[in-house]
Amino acid sequence: MAFLTNLILLPLLLLATFSPTPSVCYVSPSAGRVHQSATQTSAYRTYIVLVQPPPSGADGEGHRRWYETFLPSSKIGESGEPRLLHSYTEVFSGFTAKLTESELDAVAKKPGFVRAFPDRTLQLMTTHTPEFLGLRNGTGLWSDAGYGKGVIVGLLDTGIYASHPSFDDHGVPPPPSKWKGSCKAVRCNNKLIGAKSLVGDDNSYDYDGHGTHTSSTAAGNFVAGASDQGVGTGTASGIAPGAHIAMYKVCTKKGCKESMIVAGMDAAIKDGVDVLSLSLGSFTSVSFNNDPIAIGAFSAISKGIIVVCAAGNRGPTPQLITNDAPWLLTVAAGSVDRRFDAGVHLGNGKRIDGEALTQVTKPTSKPYPLLYSEQHRFCQNEDHGSVAGKVIVCQSTTPTTRYSDIERLMVAGAAGVVLFNNEAAGYTIALRDFKARVVQVTYADGITIADYAKSALNDAVATFTYNNTVLGVRPSPVVASFSSRGPSSISLGVLKPDILAPGLNILAAWPGPSFKIISGTSMATPHVSGVAALIKSLHPDWSPAAIKSAILTTSDAVNNIGTSILNERHGKASAYDRGAGHVNPAKAADPGLVYDLGMTDYAGYICWLFGDEGLVTIVRKSSLSCAKLPKVKDVQLNYPTLTVSLTSMPFTVTRTVTNVGPADSTYAAKVDSPSSMTVHVSPETLVFSKVGEKRTFNVTVICQGVGASEMFVEGSLSWVSKKHVVRSPIVAIRGAGGPTPAPLP
């Protein structure tokens, strides 16, 4: 029975101090959303405490009374602040309370205590995207699934701007009778059926915008003529425009407290949501038995709720993925086939395709002098160099260039700025609205422009043209540079992220009422939540694991020019960049076969990874003990993607698929692999005569001639019938597949 001490808080604090990355999983300039309680010098700290369940039959009040038996009877200070801040009943038996360290020691000694965690502050990590994902009005999946009719999408976020036209309820029927939630907002209707604040202000209003954006992406209704200041004009809608929305406000401008996130999950489970969408996460990956989100989400999935989470915005550095527990659906971010054109025409006749959110409607055709110099290399203008009348070419800083830098250049009289990506961002242009003549270009184009400016010196000139929204950009999707990469540092044998979805320059609702273009895995997540809602509407009896399997095995491995999906450097993206592939909603609704997982499978896996201690914390079922459960290695979990050892050969994993397609179906194994990877599938044919029938097969992998510097090689297995292709990536990685949890390579 352990508790975490300051160990976790420290890295968060450091990162919060040095990084202007926001507390939500989107890439935005606004600094300082992450204020870990640096000023919390008082001896009291907030702890999330897990305890054993109260005597059976206890109601909400009974839970509270049981929890209070763990706490000191004294109130805090002269103001008499209560100890108990949140009392949980659904997500787990436990509570949040303010305690001193010595009081916590006393709590930990009481019978029934399980575990305690200090309350951490986490980071919160579209008009065109439904069409890009193949969803069209009146046809196919949208009409089959009734646009997500009858499904409730719960979001844990910053609140909601309830009167936005995206949350109008035209065409949306009343919620199903199982709905038990309440709605406290300026407008509640059949679209917005739930709105609740867990942050203590009793006000679900979205002071940030993030929650309004994610809600409308998942399940916003149709709004004609949406645009961000004239950019990206079209009819906006969420992925499941017929579904209901329930907002649980768990984040403030200071970030999202774990105690509040857990309170939001607790309420959402009680209220009866079908899908939970979390565009937030911790900065560092946390062992699942120490992660209240992973622990809480386990309760949600055991009740049939699918939990969709952002992978984080810490790419392209490997292994910084968050929300990587196997029972979560972890979403990476990619580009869409749309750009907001701004051309840079150089004096030497070259045209560079840039992008700008501030589109100038009547640009001058007069060329501006171009300046690239050490003095302004990162757009700084400390020594007030002569920038007047010139266009400054400068490089974006990590993670994002400050508005104030650009503003200082403009105030000093610059005619404009060509802002080019840093090398790590490569081809990913995460657009920002500088409200000035700023054109953003890729790293490669930036180098071309800088080289020209350096060599042509005083003769260097450029003109700008603007062509607004351009569709059909090729290649797309491309994995966005900021999208966090696998492998998971906790469980190497389960491929993470799971899936790629649109997350770069996404237009969606914003308080105002208006629309705004922002980027992040926060934006990719609700796309997948919307897809899960559509599938749930068609297949209400499918488990969260079956819905995940359907989304993964039907995803696209290729882009819109028919080649492998690329990463931000325009190299071939790996499974650790993009997961199984790019989400394909229409195909996900009809996968043919699914790789299902039940609570016992996960329990066996948790026993393998953490032993009884993990079982008590995460699964919390007194009828289960690790001694009686078959231990399940991560590589043997019935996951819809395959991870094997690169070094121990031959290496065999076993999987079981369930027929959810036509009763009489025959599938043949088809393997795609590089020459260094040999794959045998046994049996090679699966014959089904009933719906719901299961078939088990072995996949044996032998890798040979792999260079010592290569960490992993990748192939794929597809089960192919007349109607379906059920594809799983196969990743062979060093270190996976050991008898005990593997250390990272």
Ligand SMILES: *[C@@H]1O[C@H](CO)[C@@H](O)[C@H](O)[C@H]1NC(C)=O
């Ligand atoms: C799609 O259909 C909905 C109603 O079913 C309608 O409100 C919306 O305007 C339509 N969108 C387009 C782009 O035609």
Ligand SMILES: *[C@@H]1O[C@H](CO)[C@@H](O)[C@H](O)[C@H]1NC(C)=O
């Ligand atoms: C502007 O966009 C339109 C429509 O996408 C396209 O046909 C045209 O070629 C573009 N013009 C330039 C100069 O890029």
Ligand SMILES: *[C@@H]1O[C@H](CO)[C@@H](O)[C@H](O)[C@H]1NC(C)=O
């Ligand atoms: C799969 O492998 C296991 C263990 O190696 C073996 O017992 C089983 O017979 C194999 N099944 C098939 C269908 O090859």
